[in-house]
Amino acid sequence: MIFFFNTLAQGMKKKYAIKDIAEKSGVSIGTVDRVLHNRGRVSKKTVQKVKKVLEELDYAPNPIARSLKSNKVYKICTLVPDPKKDSYWEPCKIGMIDTVREFKGFDVEISLEFFDPSKPRSFTMAGNKLLNENLDALVFVPLFDKESERLLKKLDKKGVFSATFNSPPRKQVYQHVGQDLFLSGRVAAKLINNLSPVASKIAIVHIDEAFNNALHMQEKENGFRDFFCAKVDQKDILTLTFKTEEIAQGLGDTLKTHPDLDAFFVTTSKTFEVVKALDKIEKKGKIVGYDLLPQNIECLKKGTIEFLIHQAPKLQASLSLKNIIERLMFGKDFQSQQLLPIEIVNSENVKSYI
Amino acid sequence: MIFFFNTLAQGMKKKYAIKDIAEKSGVSIGTVDRVLHNRGRVSKKTVQKVKKVLEELDYAPNPIARSLKSNKVYKICTLVPDPKKDSYWEPCKIGMIDTVREFKGFDVEISLEFFDPSKPRSFTMAGNKLLNENLDALVFVPLFDKESERLLKKLDKKGVFSATFNSPPRKQVYQHVGQDLFLSGRVAAKLINNLSPVASKIAIVHIDEAFNNALHMQEKENGFRDFFCAKVDQKDILTLTFKTEEIAQGLGDTLKTHPDLDAFFVTTSKTFEVVKALDKIEKKGKIVGYDLLPQNIECLKKGTIEFLIHQAPKLQASLSLKNIIERLMFGKDFQSQQLLPIEIVNSENVKSYI
DNA sequence: TATTTTTGCGTTATCGTACACATTTTTTAT
DNA sequence: ATAAAAAATGTGTACGATAACGCAAAAATA
Numbered sequence: 001m002i003f004f005f006n007t008l009a010q011g012m013k014k015k016y017a018i019k020d021i022a023e024k025s026g027v028s029i030g031t032v033d034r035v036l037h038n039r040g041r042v043s044k045k046t047v048q049k050v051k052k053v054l055e056e057l058d059y060a061p062n063p064i065a066r067s068l069k070s071n072k073v074y075k076i077c078t079l080v081p082d083p084k085k086d087s088y089w090e091p092c093k094i095g096m097i098d099t100v101r102e103f104k105g106f107d108v109e110i111s112l113e114f115f116d117p118s119k120p121r122s123f124t125m126a127g128n129k130l131l132n133e134n135l136d137a138l139v140f141v142p143l144f145d146k147e148s149e150r151l152l153k154k155l156d157k158k159g160v161f162s163a164t165f166n167s168p169p170r171k172q173v174y175q176h177v178g179q180d181l182f183l184s185g186r187v188a189a190k191l192i193n194n195l196s197p198v199a200s201k202i203a204i205v206h207i208d209e210a211f212n213n214a215l216h217m218q219e220k221e222n223g224f225r226d227f228f229c230a231k232v233d234q235k236d237i238l239t240l241t242f243k244t245e246e247i248a249q250g251l252g253d254t255l256k257t258h259p260d261l262d263a264f265f266v267t268t269s270k271t272f273e274v275v276k277a278l279d280k281i282e283k284k285g286k287i288v289g290y291d292l293l294p295q296n297i298e299c300l301k302k303g304t305i306e307f308l309i310h311q312a313p314k315l316q317a318s319l320s321l322k323n324i325i326e327r328l329m330f331g332k333d334f335q336s337q338q339l340l341p342i343e344i345v346n347s348e349n350v351k352s353y354i
Numbered sequence: 355m356i357f358f359f360n361t362l363a364q365g366m367k368k369k370y371a372i373k374d375i376a377e378k379s380g381v382s383i384g385t386v387d388r389v390l391h392n393r394g395r396v397s398k399k400t401v402q403k404v405k406k407v408l409e410e411l412d413y414a415p416n417p418i419a420r421s422l423k424s425n426k427v428y429k430i431c432t433l434v435p436d437p438k439k440d441s442y443w444e445p446c447k448i449g450m451i452d453t454v455r456e457f458k459g460f461d462v463e464i465s466l467e468f469f470d471p472s473k474p475r476s477f478t479m480a481g482n483k484l485l486n487e488n489l490d491a492l493v494f495v496p497l498f499d500k501e502s503e504r505l506l507k508k509l510d511k512k513g514v515f516s517a518t519f520n521s522p523p524r525k526q527v528y529q530h531v532g533q534d535l536f537l538s539g540r541v542a543a544k545l546i547n548n549l550s551p552v553a554s555k556i557a558i559v560h561i562d563e564a565f566n567n568a569l570h571m572q573e574k575e576n577g578f579r580d581f582f583c584a585k586v587d588q589k590d591i592l593t594l595t596f597k598t599e600e601i602a603q604g605l606g607d608t609l610k611t612h613p614d615l616d617a618f619f620v621t622t623s624k625t626f627e628v629v630k631a632l633d634k635i636e637k638k639g640k641i642v643g644y645d646l647l648p649q650n651i652e653c654l655k656k657g658t659i660e661f662l663i664h665q666a667p668k669l670q671a672s673l674s675l676k677n678i679i680e681r682l683m684f685g686k687d688f689q690s691q692q693l694l695p696i697e698i699v700n701s702e703n704v705k706s707y708i
Numbered sequence: 709t710a711t712t713t714t715t716g717c718g719t720t721a722t723c724g725t726a727c728a729c730a731t732t733t734t735t736t737a738t
Numbered sequence: 739a740t741a742a743a744a745a746a747t748g749t750g751t752a753c754g755a756t757a758a759c760g761c762a763a764a765a766a767t768a
């Protein structure tokens with residue numbers, strides 16, 4: 001009942017080094033190296049001979065030795081929204097710092113740069129500055145569409161690796177870590193449907209302060225409506241867009257014309273603001289929202305929010321940084337699109353997240 | 355608004371090598387190395403001198419160079435239940451294989467060994483065999499209490515690293531990856547409470563074929579009852595224990611005396627068997643269970659299971675193996691107890707898990 | 709005092725890769 | 739045929755940590 005398996009080719013075969021390849025093909029290690037890296041200066045006949053042996057022995061260069069020799073200190077920067085401006089980004093910063101710590105001792109030098117999530121210009125300016133810093137890689141949140149695309153183009157021209165996460169990028173990057181937002185809308189819909197199967201009226205609430213992120217929220221709405229399309233009259237699903245300070249007023253007005261409104265899907269991490277607003281106008285309703293902000297968690301525990309969907313900003317951040325580091329240092333390969341599971345959080349399992 | 359941070363001590367300081375330490379303290383690298391490893395043969399005066407410089411420059415050996423020099427091929431084995439006997443363990447095997455692939459090219463040689471989850475003896479025998487294989491580390495599932503503890507003791511004596519996952523170990527090991535089972539019971543309770551707030555009667559269903567795993571399931575039950583302790587008369591929560599082939603019969607009998615039974619918490623991955631049984635005796639009920647087996651997923655999509663709690667066997671497996679490898683190869687440190695979040699899965703977000 | 713033992717410390721080879729430089733072989737031009 | 743140029747290949751060293759080896763000086767023993 002044993003199943004043998006190892007990192008070498010079949011079974012217990014010796015692990016081959018360049019030296020072995022050289023011996024077996026009757027040339028020097030220098031020649032093998034030139035073949036390996038296509039550095040020319042080798043006759044066609046020899047190239048063939050060496051390549052054949054390479055294949056036969058299933059040679060793979062030792063990433064450890066390579067990284068030691070290169071002795072390059074990789075410069076990586078992360079560009080993410082400032083948690084001071086929007087606390088949603090706090091875990092993201094923590095994820096970055098954790099990863100930096102994890103790679104202490106390795107030849108990477110990582111700096112964290114922040115931009116104001118309400119000011120596209122602050123993103124562009126930071127990005128431009130970083131372009132002149134001879135980075136090997138930049139990991140960033142493509143919060144603003146046009147600006148991000150411009151940055152990506154410039155990075156590409158300079159040969160800087162780029163990785164994005166959280167907001168979906170328009171253009172192909174080396175790697176993107178994120179979530180399926182449409183599906184995440186459907187998940188919210190299913191949860192609300194569970195809570196009150198004979199739904200009266202439901203509101204999708206967008207809280208949009210900076211007029212960015214619009215696509216993000218639209219995708220969620222599409223998913224949400226998609227779930228209900230066969231089950232409920234679409235007219236019974238309202239779409240409301242408020243700025244934070246307008247929520248109470250806006251909800252109050254809406255409830256006057258739709259008194260049977262009793263379920264809310266809030267598409268941003270500001271879910272707790274809707275709780276506050278409802279409380280202010282003394283109404284009740286089932287709420288499903290996003291993200292494990294401290295304020296949201298409190299509402300969850302109190303029972304004023306039923307479910308939160310966890311977008312795992314910390315995991316997304318650390319994963320995208322880690323991938324880039326391992327790619328640079330060890331040549332590890334990753335799929336360019338990595339969709340993380342959509343995690344449902346209630347008052348109980350929230351404890352396992354903190 | 356820049357926040358600088360790197361892997362070195364404060365700021366941009368040069369990265370020091372053994373050579374630098376030697377120069378700065380006026381001795382040879384050999385001496386420094388002896389100090390570093392307490393290999394003796396250095397005068398007390400010199401030790402002090404070198405240690406001071408070491409501390410001043412915040413020296414940390416380069417893990418890459420170290421691993422290159424040692425050139426040791428680490429032998430690691432995993433000992434997990436055979437997926438052929440219980441398909442719950444299929445993802446666990448996949449997680450192992452994924453991790454092996456990830457470390458192809460590195461100096462680790464990993465073999466996978468399986469035991470029959472219904473036969474403690476098969477676990478013990480496999481364990482004993484592995485003890486004679488000069489392993490550097492063993493990663494295993496401590497399914498059986500006494501047998502696992504015995505194995506742990508022997509491993510410890512031999513100086514073999516051990517890591518466990520999935521089932522909670524009795525004794526301290528180097529590392530354990532798992533879930534909080536008590537909390538996971540509470541999560542299930544909350545979900546059922548959501549589905550039918552005015553609960554009539556609820557059954558906790560244990561499906562226990564091999565008479566192992568008893569603690570596992572008991573913890574879940576405790577958590578479940580704990581959640582309801584203030585809300586519901588404990589007498590309205592039944593505990594039922596069946597073998598697979600008895601489920602239909604047993605449930606039928608129970609429903610005769612408790613016709614108002616309409617919610618079921620199944621504490622194992624065999625949740626779909628309860629669905630089958632209920633179908634057979636033509637009863638309906640809300641079901642919450644465990645694990646993303648193909649059969650369970652199908653029920654989830656059909657709506658015959660409301661929620662599944664995901665124990666992430668694949669992640670647990672790959673994480674524990676990965677941790678051990680990185681510990682052996684790079685000296686990375688990990689917390690000895692790693693509790694993974696308890697993930698709630700419904701018909702929608704299940705798509706993001708597969 | 710002579711001899712052995714111990715202690716303290718420096719030198720050097722090694723791991724596998726990469727690349728500059730030296731050397732040999734082949735080709736081309738005279 | 740011979741010199742020069744070009745192409746092909748070999749050699750040596752560095753990267754950083756480790757540990758065996760060796761040599762001197764100091765300490766212990768005869």
